[in-house]
Amino acid sequence: MSTRKVLVVEDEEAIRQMIVFNLSRAGFEVTEAGDSATARRLIADARPDLVLVDWMLPDSSGLELTRALRREKHNRGLPIIMLTARVEESDKIAGLNSGADDYITKPFSSRELLARINALLRRSAPSDDEPLQAGDLKLDPVSHRVTAGNEKITLGPTEYRLLKFLMGNPERVYSRGQLLDNVWGQNVYVEERTVDVHVRRLRSALEQFAVDHYVQTVRGSGDRFSTR
Ligand code: CA
Numbered sequence: 001m002s003t004r005k006v007l008v009v010e011d012e013e014a015i016r017q018m019i020v021f022n023l024s025r026a027g028f029e030v031t032e033a034g035d036s037a038t039a040r041r042l043i044a045d046a047r048p049d050l051v052l053v054d055w056m057l058p059d060s061s062g063l064e065l066t067r068a069l070r071r072e073k074h075n076r077g078l079p080i081i082m083l084t085a086r087v088e089e090s091d092k093i094a095g096l097n098s099g100a101d102d103y104i105t106k107p108f109s110s111r112e113l114l115a116r117i118n119a120l121l122r123r124s125a126p127s128d129d130e131p132l133q134a135g136d137l138k139l140d141p142v143s144h145r146v147t148a149g150n151e152k153i154t155l156g157p158t159e160y161r162l163l164k165f166l167m168g169n170p171e172r173v174y175s176r177g178q179l180l181d182n183v184w185g186q187n188v189y190v191e192e193r194t195v196d197v198h199v200r201r202l203r204s205a206l207e208q209f210a211v212d213h214y215v216q217t218v219r220g221s222g223d224r225f226s227t228r
Contacts, residue, residue: 004121005029007048009039009065010083011058015106019052022110023117034058036065043075047172050121052113055084055095063098070099074171079124081116083108132167134227137211139167148209158183159202166215166225175222199223 006023010016011034023030031046033039036059043051051069053062060068062082069075082100084091095103101120104113132139136149144160146153155163161183166174174182176192179199184190199217206212217223 003027003029004050005031005046005048006117007031007033007039007042007046007051009033009036009051009057009062010054011035011056012054015054018110019113022113026114028117036060036062036068039065040068043069043078048078050079050081050117050124052081052083052117053100055082055091063094066095066098066100077124079120081120132164134167134170134214134225135211136209137167137206137214139164148206148211151209153205153209153211155205156198156201158198159205162198162202163206163215163225166223170225170227173218173222173224179223 004027006028008016008019008023008030010019010032013034016032016034020030020032031042031048033042034057036057039051039053042048053065055062057065062084066080066082069078069080080100081102081104082095082098083104083106084095085106092103092105101124102116104116129142131141138147139160140146141164146155146160146163162179165179165183176195179195180190180192183195199215203212203215206215214225214227215223216226
């Protein structure tokens with residue numbers, strides 16, 4: 001599995017550094033923001049797998065940030081854990097009602113934080129059996145069948161795995177190296193050029209059914225699956 005990305009949104013420098021230190025040491029790729037505006041930008045750019053949001057932020061509250069993210073189609077399923085110094089039950093309910101998935105009261109141990117993060121990432125991982133769909137294009141992991149409307153699309157095994165990975169992680173650009181790790185697996189020696197060959201093959205198979213626009217190459221960066 002690729003490195004999981006966590007965004008830490010907390011204006012108190014000392015607390016933020018402590019969290020960043022602990023998460024980095026636990027193997028997460030960590031980005032940080034001291035306010036909601038920066039957090040919004042980083043969520044759009046870095047596509048974190050999980051966001052830790054402090055309740056009290058200088059520009060808007062963590063509650064407002066969470067509510068705003070939940071209104072956006074692409075962030076509706078973004079795993080969010082709220083951090084707060086408040087202990088009252090009513091605040092906890094408000095935090096969860098805003099759309100946060102979990103809630104941690106300060107002070108917390110790094111062990112508790114990591115346990116909550118890992119539990120939420122496990123819960124949020126899309127089930128391997130769930131069909132993936134974008135417009136007319138559908139991939140059913142149970143039957144290994146890819147369809148466009150009623151038409152069956154025949155894909156080679158690598159193209160199938162590539163499409164499954166990209167569809168399961170939409171709106172995110174993956175470099176050739178990242179695709180190799182995730183689709184071919186680590187410790188497999190394949191030239192990066194090979195990725196291009198399979199992406200081209202995948203796209204031309206999809207092209208016959210006019211659903212190739214979902215697989216997009218971003219020049220100099222990599223490939224992504226996008227419905228935009
Ligand atoms: Ca704060």
